[in-house]
Amino acid sequence: MTQDINFMTKTKALIDNLKSVCANYGLGNDGNEFKIITQVFLYKFLNDKFRYAVKQENPKLADSESFSAALKELSDDDYSDLIDLLDPNIPRLQPEHLISHLFTKQNDDDFAKLFDDTLRQISIDNAEVFSVKSFTGAKDTLFDELSQYISDSSQRDAFCKALINKLFEFSFEEMFEQKYDFFATIFEYLIKDYNTDSGGKYAEYYTPHAVARIMAQILVPEPVKQVKCYDPSAGSGTLLMSIAHQIGEDNCTIYSEDISQKSSNMLRLNLVLNNLTHSIPNIIKTNTIALPSYLDTKFDYIVSNPPFKLDFSDFHASLDKDAFKKRFFAGIPNIPKSKKESMSIYLLFIQHIMHSLSDTGKAAIVVPTGFITAQSGIERKIRERLIDNGWLRGVVSMPSNIFASTGTNVSVIFLDKKADSSKIVLMDASKLGEIVKENKNQRTILTSSEEAKIIETFNDKTAIEDLSVVVSKEEIATKNYSFSAGQYFEVKIQYTDISAKEFEDKMKTFETNLNVLFSESKALEIEIQNNMKSIKI
Structure with missing residues (x-):
């Protein structure tokens, strides 16, 4: 040490x-x-x-x-x-x-x-x-x-x-x-001094190590060999490095795409430092959505923290071609008349990832938490497809401010082409973590024990009060395809045994309180009316 x-x-x-x-x-x-x-x-x-x-x-x-x-x-x-x-x-x-x-x-x-x-x-x-x-x-x-x-x-x-x-x-x-x-x-x-995206393209260069470790250890709970790992919005490669270490650098090959030359160079350096030089030829600088290099390649593991919002109106029309119909099955977000920069490009990345999975493929994707409950549109269609196909392994909703660069609440959805659709894990980890100050901002940091608890609970498919539920795809379908754990938690009603006399006393107290409130309301109403009359005069 x-x-x-x-x-x-x-x-x-x-x-x-x-x-x-x-x-x-x-x-x-x-x-x-x-x-x-x-x-x-x-x-x-x-x-x-x-x-x-x-x-x-x-x-x-x-x-x-x-x-x-x-x-x-x-x-x-x-x-x-x-x-x-x-x-x-x-x-x-x-x-x-x-x-x-x-x-x-x-x-x-x-x-x-x-x-x-x-x-x-x-x-x-x-x-x-x-x-x-x-x-x-x-x-x-x-x-x-x-x-x-x-x-x-x-x-x-x-x-x-x-x-x-x-x-x-x-x-x-x-x-x-x-x-x-x-x-x-x-x-x-x-x-650290250069970790910003001045071009405004492809959101994050950096994903918190805690989130990266959770994603990797849930995705790969057991040893695997000779697999292909992919990130379509790789940034500097935090997620790819984490899953490669979990699998073993000699047992995986890394593939990536990102539109930024700067992030591609960062990723190359990251691969060299982490004994993954053999994967450098698979780094592609490109627009993954409009000009994908790996459109026909299928991957065993996919990790992604895609940009949530981005103006892609310049290449919106090119996405509607026949070659992409199967990939974008749920549709392409419309171009708004104002605030084009708020276009939900992450919905295209989710569909791209689903298209890119092998027959036994697994994926972990960071999404805005709003995605897991939206009741219409592309979000709903994607969730329906995941449930109907039996591809959802589970969801973890993260604490607020766990990402330094966004105030958006985030969740991680875990996909598995061979998921057990009778035991889907939905977890609300939003109450975990410790709040720390970084400069003028606040961030939430998960402790090592909290990380371990999330990973163990998810992989063991354990239901824990106010943290996790284990549900079937049929149950999710009856809840309007909601992936939010909170909507499945039991509503607890506390019952207290009381005598008839105690009940009568409580009711009298409630009645007295109500009468006082009604009297106060009447007096206030009269006072307001008098004030209004004086204003008119």
């Missing part, structure tokens, strides 16, 4: 130092700071991952005084053989690509050009594994020419030199000796 905290402290210090360099060269809070920080951090991580993997294959290199010099001394054939032995997910680097090599060259003329050229060549050599694709198939670059973000060209060499010196100060290699669980925290720390 002490070593774990030590590594965490050092890693956070590296991030802070990189931000300090950016600030010193006028890029603090600049729009390009995000790219510099995340890409330089990724370069450092890949550099150390490569060094560690090579030393594992050839321990003699670990004893060399200069690792990069020892690599250079290998013949072309020996170096090629060494690279071929590496896991496909390990980056392919040349000796001159290493941070240690650049560190020795930092005082050379045009060091910024050398720095940019190095990152460019790494991008080219590793494009097959590390590139994020768009819907058209075009691949982005792993790294940008970072020195170009410094407008004063005379400062570029010094800027790149400062970055290399910070990267050289410590190594991730010791962290690879065993599996650490803190990379989710490191990722969150890395992006």
Whole structure:
């Protein structure tokens, strides 16, 4: 545990130092700071991952005084053989690509050009594994020419030199000796200053870890192998990382779509940090609703925290084509005359997810709580389909303000193509949690014991007073297809035995109280009438 905290402290210090360099060269809070920080951090991580993997294959290199010099001394054939032995997910680097090599060259003329050229060549050599694709198939670059973000060209060499010196100060290699669980925290720390969606597209970059864990542990209560997991609005990948850890990184392949280039790059970094590099080629930057890349692919597990409201009037007409009729079975929300930004795009994501499930597929979707009780429209049609098909496993209504970025009350619906329709779990967890202040806002945090209670109650299909009910799909149909646990809780009437004399006394008391109230009402009425007469005069 002490070593774990030590590594965490050092890693956070590296991030802070990189931000300090950016600030010193006028890029603090600049729009390009995000790219510099995340890409330089990724370069450092890949550099150390490569060094560690090579030393594992050839321990003699670990004893060399200069690792990069020892690599250079290998013949072309020996170096090629060494690279071929590496896991496909390990980056392919040349000796001159290493941070240690650049560190020795930092005082050379045009060091910024050398720095940019190095990152460019790494991008080219590793494009097959590390590139994020768009819907058209075009691949982005792993790294940008970072020195170009410094407008004063005379400062570029010094800027790149400062970055290399910070990267050289410590190594991730010791962290690879065993599996650490803190990379989710490191990722969150890395992006915390940039975790906003300035483009207004695809809502959340970040889902609370408690919600992500609950979704994953309810979705995957038992071990599974070789499954495909998907998020159609992936953001930075919190939900995907959680379910991948629950399943085991070696037992699943991740697929994702998101319209935001920024979030796609965040997700790539998240996959690298969490030992899921093999899934990077499956990240697609696209408009999932209008231009889905995985329309005909079926998935074993789907997790999603889709945007709830979004103006999609620009591509509304394109959704009504024959190819999408089966997908959007319940309909497409109309374009309102005003407040187009309030269009309920999440209803399209729910239908897309239902369409994308395999024959034994399971899904967990964050929805506004209003969805589970709406009595008409697309919401009602979706709920009817889920019940009639026997796909609803259950619903958990979360506490208010559990999401930092929305005040909307949310619920999580759990779908399962093989659900037990005689035992559907509806849970009202809205009264759980502890309220904490974050800046000027309030958030509700679930305790570890509350998380465990939600997961255990749901998976065990247990009915607990004022928390959960277990109902059949027939019962839900008779309740107008409501998914709200509160509508199924028993109404309790307390009975008290009293004598005839006690009953008579109580009735007299009620009568006396009523007479007093009627008298007061009459007096007040007369007073009002008198006041009205005086006003007229």
